[in-house]
Amino acid sequence: MCRLSAVTSDQYFSPMENILALETMKEGHDGSGLGLVLKDLGGEFEHLKEYPILSGICSNKGMEALNHYMEEAGFVEKFMWEPRIREIPGSGITRRDHYFAKAYKYPPAFQDKNEEEKEQLLLETRLALRDLGEADESIFVFSFYPDVITLKSVGDPLQVGEFFGLDKDSLTAKIIFAQGRQNTNYAIYLYACHPFFIEGYCTMTNGENTAFVPIREFLTSRGFAGYRGYNSDSEVFTHILHYCHRQLKFPLPYFKDVITPLQEGEIEGRSDRDAVRLIKKSLRPLCIDGPNCIIGFTPDGTVFMTQDAKKLRPGVVGGVPGKYALMSEECGLDRAVPERDKTQDICPMKYDMVVVSPGARKVTKWNQLNV
Amino acid sequence: MEPAERLDANHELTLHEFPYIIQWREDRCTRCGRCTAVCPVHAIEPTVFSQRVVKSEGSVPTPTTVRSIMQGVRQVTEIDRYCTGCSTCSLVCPNVAIEPEYNPRHKFLFYKNKGGVPYKRGGRRNDPTPSTVDQLKFTRISMLTDPALDAGRHEFRIRTLLGRNLPPERLPLESREGKLRVRGETGFIPPVREIFPIRIGSMSVGALSPHMWEGLAMGVAYLNEVEGLPVVMCTGEGGIPPRLLKSRFAKYMILQIASGYLGWDEIVHAIPEMTEDPAAIEIKYGQGAKPGDGGLLMAYKVLKLIAKIRGVPMYVDLASPPTHQTKYSIEEAVAKMIQSMSMAWGFRVPVYPKISGTKTAQAVLNNLARNPYAAALCIDGEDGGTGAAYNVSMDKMGHPIASNIRDCYLDLVKQGKQNELPLIAAGGIGKGGNLAANTAAMIMLGASAVDIGKYIMQAAADCLGNEYNRCNLCNTGRCPRGITTQDPRLYRRLDPDRVAERVVDVFKSADVELRKVFAPLGRSTELPIGMSDALGVANKEIADRLKISYVC
Incomplete structure (x- = not known):
């Protein structure tokens, strides 16, 4: 089972906290990789919040092509962070030429545009860079968005953390998602590594998505350029979240109603039953059957956990006001927030969605039947 | 010597x-x-x-x-x-x-x-080789990385939607204090029924004997009211017994209107007295077994009851023309017919066309996709059955249903309308006796539901026909089983209660078998419509054509 470790806090913290929590959950065979998404950045990025950050991996040739493309597009590099790579003998981690997070100034023509137009530019740029370097694997770009960094590599999660020198680095954030044991079912590929990110939305998942093909077909037919990739069947969860919340403007809990729709008798008890009925019919192809535990965040910094309705993929949420962790196993929670009241831990069940408010102020359990 | x-x-x-x-x-x-x-x-x-x-x-x-x-x-x-x-x-x-x-x-x-x-007969295409649908297997079995479900223990919903679903982008919803509500001014929200994905396809009172039709209707009512399985059946062209039309059971019936409009004078006049809306209205433009042919109920079948239901004199040949004579264009006349039928029931009833399987199905589909009142498209493939047709029509005309449905579904996917306009597959479903497997395969190719005709006649009333031209006397009014005759000496051989009992058996067992297919695939909540990765076939040409896996 993939290991999931998400922490949200009102203070900046190091991604090593997530990685060490992942380490406590390590059991069985692994070594497949680590994916990290950091949001609400601290350290050197704390004062660069308005600048979009391009996160990726390049070969020397790829870096040249990338720089050329960005220059042509009018982006001006403001700051670049690179991990201080520490080779770990025997780890099997393949060192690539460049790992980076670059903050850019928007092209002059876009500096006064509204947020939506800027987001569109960032998405198109990321997709163009992906197209530029996907075939020969010279460029991998994972996110291009303000105040967000994505790091991915193949290898044992703890060793990858050390490889990136994260234990010594000042890189911090207030929301960090980490996923270990990447995609062990197939050949490991960087674009298949969780967490996935699109326009402020991020999710990571464990389990295999049985309903993947019809969902992929539905998303790719929405006419939104960003709904592509799908090297992992879990990427659709990020896009379903983006589609429901950003495109359709549904409040967050309806994400749960979309992926695990209630039955007719259950809908009858809802105060918003007419709306739920329409959603169930119109979004029928996005229903999942699991097994999946999904942890995600939205652009305002809300973090949540929810599951499919039938199969077993556990998850637990706990913490103290100011710091909550969402983990696939209890031991990870113990490592991340040992000082919490364990009796208040929440294991979301069939109808539940656990939501931690922005700034990790409070946690609420939303139940599909009690609306 | x-x-x-x-x-x-x-x-x-x-x-x-x-x-x-x-x-x-x-x-x-x-x-x-x-x-x-x-x-x-x-x-x-x-x-x-x-x-x-x-x-x-x-x-x-x-x-x-x-x-x-x-x-x-x-x-x-x-x-x-x-x-x-x-x-x-x-x-x-x-x-x-x-x-x-x-x-x-x-x-x-x-x-x-x-x-x-030329040779005329009833029955089906005389081709005993396994249909394409019968060659499809379910090869994506959930194992370890993805737990299978338990068909006996888990909660399953073998249901589908009959009716047009609004695209999510056009849902009339607004968000207030974190909750979604339906806006006051919603515009047209198409009616949608939740039904069991296997329907009894169109067979008319007239083509079928009173005992057969009554048995089917009783079985359907029992399935809905006692077993909780929302099975619907289509009347075929030729109206519906007036007492049934005005009863609460009318909601399990799809009323069919075809080119002869037989029975519709009676239906239209009864609308004010109806207590329930019908499940849907099917406009028949074509039939899989005899594409391009109309219908003909021989004079000797037009007895008192049939004449009354259809609103015609007794003992006259009742011909339905091959095409609707007034339907000069799909953009206008067909659209108007769909709207008129919708309007007759206050836009509360799904209205959809049924066509023969054909290479031009996508042209029809694309027009319907643009018509907000079209509730679905039913395509009837070459393996469909009929009460009467020329042998050449039955054996040599028509299009297999598998690739027709697949092409239409993938066309809808391109347009993002695969959930908007449900496809209903008919013609040869259960041809080899594998009703649930054929249904599941069609669903995974992209159908939302299937229709059965011959299967239910065989399973519920022991129809003697087969693909070796056995019996096939439906057109003569001398059906030895009493299924397709109006002769009381013949149809009294058929006990309507027994037919109803077998209808219930068929649907209850199909419900269990569908679970036995879906559970190992790990699906349970919604039908796996278009889940083509679950299908495999040991024939490379079929695999390539249907865009599914070749397995061997």
């Missing part, structure tokens, strides 16, 4: 030209005469044979041969009285003395056009 005179200028056929040859056992026959009396086509008759018998009488063996006259049963060799292989003779024989045997080397079609009249 017999003299040859009898063969001069002789056009008599030998038995070997016929598709079925009667095997009669002289030693078992009691000469009761039941077989010759019951044969619906008079293919056998009592006769006498001259027989050579060896006798020995007296105290010592003294064998002598004598000729005696023996009564027996003979198969006639007139082409109009050919044995159809129905086996009614075997059914009535008290001593297992007679049965027809299929003759694979027959030359029947060379002769069955006497008087310049």
Whole structure:
């Protein structure tokens, strides 16, 4: 089972906290990789919040092509962070030429545009860079968005953390998602590594998505350029979240109603039953059957956990006001927030969605039947 | 040797030209005469044979041969009285003395056009090879990385939607204090029914006997009201018994309107008295078994009840033209018909067209996709059945349903409308007896539901027909089972309660079998429509054509 470790806090913290929590959950065979998404950045990025950050991996040739493309597009590099790579003998981690997070100034023509137009530019740029370097694997770009960094590599999660020198680095954030044991079912590929990110939305998942093909077909037919990739069947969860919340403007809990729709008798008890009925019919192809535990965040910094309705993929949420962790196993929670009241831990069940408010102020359990 | 005179200028056929040859056992026959009396086509008759018998009488063996006259049963060799292989003779024989045997080397079609009249019959396409749908297997079994579900323990929803779903982008919703509400000014929200994904396809009162139709209707009502399975059935063209139309059971019925508009004067006048809306309205533009042909109910089938339901005089041929004469364009006239039918029930009832499987199905589909009032598209493939058609239409016209549905579904996917306009697949579903497997395969190719006709006639009423041209007398009004006849002497053979009981058996077992297919695939909550990664086939051409896995 993939290991999931998400922490949200009102203070900046190091991604090593997530990685060490992942380490406590390590059991069985692994070594497949680590994916990290950091949001609400601290350290050197704390004062660069308005600048979009391009996160990726390049070969020397790829870096040249990338720089050329960005220059042509009018982006001006403001700051670049690179991990201080520490080779770990025997780890099997393949060192690539460049790992980076670059903050850019928007092209002059876009500096006064509204947020939506800027987001569109960032998405198109990321997709163009992906197209530029996907075939020969010279460029991998994972996110291009303000105040967000994505790091991915193949290898044992703890060793990858050390490889990136994260234990010594000042890189911090207030929301960090980490996923270990990447995609062990197939050949490991960087674009298949969780967490996935699109326009402020991020999710990571464990389990295999049985309903993947019809969902992929539905998303790719929405006419939104960003709904592509799908090297992992879990990427659709990020896009379903983006589609429901950003495109359709549904409040967050309806994400749960979309992926695990209630039955007719259950809908009858809802105060918003007419709306739920329409959603169930119109979004029928996005229903999942699991097994999946999904942890995600939205652009305002809300973090949540929810599951499919039938199969077993556990998850637990706990913490103290100011710091909550969402983990696939209890031991990870113990490592991340040992000082919490364990009796208040929440294991979301069939109808539940656990939501931690922005700034990790409070946690609420939303139940599909009690609306 | 017999003299040859009898063969001069002789056009008599030998038995070997016929598709079925009667095997009669002289030693078992009691000469009761039941077989010759019951044969619906008079293919056998009592006769006498001259027989050579060896006798020995007296105290010592003294064998002598004598000729005696023996009564027996003979198969006639007139082409109009050919044995159809129905086996009614075997059914009535008290001593297992007679049965027809299929003759694979027959030359029947060379002769069955006497008087310049082409061969007409009922039934289905005479092609016993497995259909494409029957060759599909479910190869994505959930194992370890993705737990399978338990068909007996987990909660399953084998349901589908009949009706047009609004695209999510156009849902009339607004968000207030974190909750979604339906806006006051919603515009048109199309009606949608939640139904069981296997429907009983269109077969009319008239084509079917009163007992058969009543049995189907009773079974459907029982499934809905007692078993909680929302099965619906289609009336076919020819109206619906008035008491049923005005009853609460009308909601389980899809009313079909076709090119003859038979029965619709009565329906339209009864609308104010209806207590329930029908499940849907099906506008029939074509039929899979006989594309481009209309319908014809022979005069001798138009008895009092049929005449009353259809609003016509008794004993007249009721012809439905091959096409709707007023439908000059899909963008205008067809759209208007869909809107008119919607309007008749206050836009509360889904209205959709049914067409024959055809290479032009996507053209129809694309027009319907643009028509916000079109509730679905039903495509009837070449393996569909019919009560009466030319043999050439049944055997050689039409399009297989598998690739037709797949192409249409993938076309909808391109447009993002795969959930907007449901596709209903008909024609050969359950042809080989694998009802649930065929249904599941069609769903995974992209259908939202399937229709069955022949399957239910066989399973519920023991229809004798098969793909070897057996029986197929539906058009003659002499159905030996009493399924497609208006002759009370024939349809009293069929007990409507028994038919209803079998209908219930069929749907309950199909519900269980569908779970047994979906559970190992790990699906349970919504139908796996378009889940083509679960399908495999051991034929590369089919795999490529349907865009599914080739497995071997």
